[in-house]
Amino acid sequence: MLQKHGLLALILLVSSGIFAQTKQLRGVVLAAENKQPLDGVTIIESKSGRPATTNSEGRFELQLTHEKSLLTISYVGRETLEVEVKADQTDITILLPYSTASLDEVVAVAYTTVKRSGYPGAVTTISSDKVNNRLTPNITNALQGLAPGIQTTSANGQPGNSSTIRIRGVGSINASSAPLFVVDGAPYEGDINALDPADIAAINILKDATAANLYGSRAANGVIIITTKQGKKGNDASINATINHGWSSRAVKDYDKLGTDQYYELYWEALRNKALSNGQTATQAAATASSSLVSGLGINPYGPDYAEPVGRDGKIVTGAKPLWNDDWEEGMLQDARYTQGQLSISGGGEKSTYYISGGYTNNEGAYLASGFKRYNFRSNLSLQAKSWLKVGLNLSGASTSQDYPTSSDSKQTNVVLFGRTIPSFYPIYQRNADGTYKLDINGQKQFDYGAYRPNAALARYNLIGSLPLNKSRYTNENVSTRAFLEAAITRALKVKTSFNLDYTNTNTLYYTNPLVGEDAAIGGTVSKTSTRFLAYTWNNIATYETDIEQGHHINLLAGHEYYYLSSSGLSGSRQNFALPDLYEPVAASQLMDFSGSSDNYTKLSFFGQGQYNYLGKYFFTASIRRDGSSRFSPDSRWGTFWSTGASWRISEEAFLKQAPWLSALTIKTSYGASGNDNLSSSNGGYYAYLALYSIENNLGNGGVVPSRLPTPGLKWESNLNFNAGIDFGILKNRIYGTFNYYRRISKDLLYAKPLAGSTGFSSVSANIGELRNTGVELELNGIPVSTRDWKWTVGINIGHNKNKITSLPQKEIVSGTKKLMVGTSVYDFFLREWAGVDPATGNPLWYRTTTDGKKETTTTYAQGTQYYAGTALPDVTGGITSSLNYKQLELSFILAYSIGGKVLDADYISLLSGAVSPGRNWSTELLTRWTPDNTNTNVPRLTTDDLSWTSTSTRFLYDATYARLKQISLGYNLPATLLNRIGFKSAKVYGLAENLLTFYGHQGMDPEQSVDGTTYYQYPQIKTISVGLQIGL
């Protein structure tokens, strides 16, 4: 079957250009309600893709390639129709009714599909055009700004990394708050990077109980349903190809840093101040500073002519100029390319459909040695095998490879931190004292590993030299299948069984070379891991759907599901390579470690759902599901979850049906309980009830240590979700939207209840505490302009969420920079409060509250009191999308925004440590330091003593508000007349940019950081600009 279609497709591809034009069709398109002509309606012959447009009288002419043909007629604000042209027909009249816009589309929800109009659940749909052609290989990065109530943050922008997604707030404290991904009907456990966004037909985000709760145990944090593309029955093969080529760089500029002259002068000042406080006279102190300056930094970039480049007056001596100015930041960047190609062939016969695609993506990172590459294919087939039997198989595979140098953490090897840290007066290549390069015997420049550099300037590291010789690579092979068999036992009763499997094999190789750089002294290192990950879901579902006389519609569903996860890994490391250019462990002589482990996780579920509507006006749904999880003890592993919902399509009532301005109006509400068993591995992971001792071998002897206390009664965390909303469309659906209010209560939180460290455990798992997320969401779409030549659409979405802890096992829990208390959010900062710089002394001040309740300042950091200092969570998130078409031109953009919330910028702190860490880059903010002449400042006096002012405090809290132009595209569709001549259905050239502009407040910091508002020297977001070509045959 497949072969035949493939052959057919190939023949079509070759021959489509030479088909004769068989007949001329004339037609007119009229508005269905008043028979007035419609101007600017698009008519396309489905088989050839030939288009035509109506004129102001609603008339069009089209050369058809086939005697019998199928036309697609589309117009903004109206239904898209498919109309058949009969063999002998030469003229046609088409009546085009109003569409109820997105309100009438069919959307995928748990285990089934529903018509959106009247559906009581809260579902946001993201159409394929918003995600298909994006300059990121990872679909999670493309969702930002596209749906209300979704907080999407990409803390680490390294190519191939995912975004963190929170639907309707943070729903758990210790268990996972991540939503469930469902791909083509089954929970997806593969690598999200294996999904090519170009294969996606639609994304539906299920946010409330009615829509999501049939997923029961996994629905607690919302569900993202991804449906991949399918062919259409009875369509000839349609071939689409997309090619993008672009260039990537950092989306925002890094922090501003001091130049060499400024650095030397300020460091001189710090040395002088320190000498003064040691009791030296002003003259002595100036002399001490001038003489010890160069040795303190380990280098004199002004050359041997200026042994003391800063004079006793604290200024660079006349004539002294830095002999070099090596930009390490620049050196750590690479000329990054973005290349993407995708080819798909889809179509169908009378009994089958097919969609076959292949893709290639090469997304090089802005920083050296980082990048992501993917080869992927997909084959979605469905076949009506018998009149009563339907089978389908979606098979996809991807091979990905991510070059992943360290890109978070304070490690010296962090590619982001490295270039930021080393000032430009340290040479990248070895130099003589006079500034000339020290060349090797071959006359080549040699990298300078800087053993002379102070620790803060990362002595003995030069990633610009060593990274190309090292490797840090993740390679993944992914296979994912979705197979089903559906039997229609009667017209009303259908039984479907489906088997869904996700398989990932992950290899990591981490290698440091034996010749140069950090591990040269130990002959280089290599570590390698291999992990096999397999998850399958088998489900069996029976549905019964029937209409009863007088307008009753019933849809019943019952099912069972079995879920199995198995993960098994090996890891080993060796060091000391005798020979270069060998990268595998076999070549390293010293065995360091070898280990391996495996895990299993299973779930068994039974569920049922009933949907009922009367006359398409009154809708009711109810569902129930029972889940058993292997994570819990046999006595408490079963949980029951349920939902109920109702809606009323008021606009269908007689009293509103005639209202001219109102096109659609539905009110809806739902309530239900879902579950969460997703404990992190540190809180018991897959085995959350046993008292366990983990293996800890000692010098060849078997060893164990206690790892967790028993929790036999531990059970499901549950999530009670209330939703009330309105769907509306006005002015003939030129404006339509949805408004929702929700209240999510997460109770019996799977909590790592903190224990006193003196008990020997830091926590015990328990179902304690309650969390509430309340919010409102508004989605508004409009079509302000729609004429023959112009079409403009605008969408805006706004989500406001408030997170509040409503119950805790104890009064307060401090964890890192946060404190949890009833009434606060899960991410409320709890920090020492910065009180500025003492104008009299230049010393830093913090607030403290004395035992009698007085708030005063202190110069000792440890004595400062910790106070609440606002939340990391934003008040409002959302996005604005718009597209503007003028004839063949189209311009569109997606802008994502986040308002409110705070970020504690520890990255920036590292540039403020100043003379405490000589040799590290200094922020330009240090120019405003306290001096006797500049007493009103926020930067204390300079000294080599540690005044602790860079210790974590509210001083380093910054507003996290930002907006980002996620995507902008400008395209030109080549005219049909030209395309007809060369046999193309469509062709479009365009320019495309991802993350082109960022609007934010705090210079240097990429505004997208972790959800909890902390930074960790992360890889910033990448901006990519590309040109591309899309061709349809």
Next chain:
Amino acid sequence: MKAFSSYIFIAGLFASLTACNKQLNTAPSNAVAEEIVLKTVGNLTALSEGTWRSMMDDFYANIYGNPGFKTIALVSEAMGDDVALITTKYSYAPNYRFTQIVDKTQSRNNAIWNQLYKIINNNNIIIANIDRVTGDATDKKVLKGQALALRAHTYLTIASFFQFSYLKDSLAKTAPIYTTPTTDTTRGNPKATLKDIYLLIISDLQEAKGLLEGHQRTAKYKINKDVVNGLLARAYLNTGRWLAAADAANEALKNYPLMSPADYSKGFNDINNSEWIWGHPEIPSQSDGSYSFHFLDVSSSSSYYYSFMADPFFGELFENGDIRKSLFSWDNNPGREGYLQYKKFRFRDDQTGDLVLMRSAEAYLIKAEGYARENKITEGVAALNTLRTARGASLFNPVGATSAQLIDAILVERRKELWGEGFALADIIRNQLPVIRKPYVDAGGNDRLVTITTPDGVLKQVPAKYHTALKFADGTPFVANSPNYIFAIPQAEEQNNPNLYN
């Protein structure tokens, strides 16, 4: 046909459902259930081995700055008189400046606290279950003795750092005592006094001594009677029971002759050294503890941080002829010129180094101090001079010496002999002394210059590096019994132990 296939379908469904239900029982591959551990003495021994491993060879709280139990020794040394820390290096500058350990919110406090009490709980599990498990009676006796001794050692560590000297106030509330295993209903014990803690330490050690009588250990990391005696000597010294301290020390040192001068310069990385009573061997595949050498080893090129430099005044305490004197040299490497290296600790070639926990040299010094404080000058001098002789140092002249002079000499000798091994701050607390750090300058207040030979062979005069933190962070001078010397009980303990202050 249709109906038939449906029946098959439904039958298959039910068959497989029953199978699935059994699959809901899973078990981990990297951990075992408690009931297995508490079955035999062999399995319980695995808990002892695991405890030891996690104590010595895990980065506490997964931070490289906390290389196992040696972390505490490094903190203690960084806060003393004789380590002129390079403050631009990783991890120990806040200790050196006295801003970290006093601050209950700092993560290192939490890491140390949690790990010490994990060790205590593990030993409590062994002690509570040893009589119930199956196995050889002698094995049980030895395991129990070792568990009691390790528990005592851990409480001794807590008593040495979390409160002022026992001799200042033995009734000072210090830290909670636990003697039974934690269960899921344990909510935390109140702070106990130093007196109660030392009562437990000494009774545990006495019991252990009996249980380990005659036991021949197979490796030096395992506790035997000599180790117990050494621990008893420390406990008695801390609590002012001078003669008992001297006696226990004398018992401890018997089988461990002082090393030869040649061995002294071999890098303090070999557990087979004749005078090591207790220590931990390191191997490449289990070497987290060796990471402490990255701080202490100031001369190997593979050492990452080499931050524990010696103060010049400390170097001046040694005379020529003393083997230890030969280990000093002024650093001549670019970027670190003028620091005084004391090359006591050095990595082995494979980047490991065994970790010392107790040496007979210390026992000699305890013996000397015990006698000296008991005013037994002759015996005290004899013990001190035994050590001095072995090191090639000049002898203490007992003629006309007072016990105070002898004690001063012994305390200086402790600094000289035990540098880098973790006694610096403990001795300052125990003896109620202030930290003493002075600028190494000439009469005019200018830095003193020393001569080095650069790697290029050029003679060069550079200023000698000395202490950079000469006062507390708030600018006040170092004083005796300062709260800045005492490890703060972490905020997490305060928050989560409702009984702490009861």
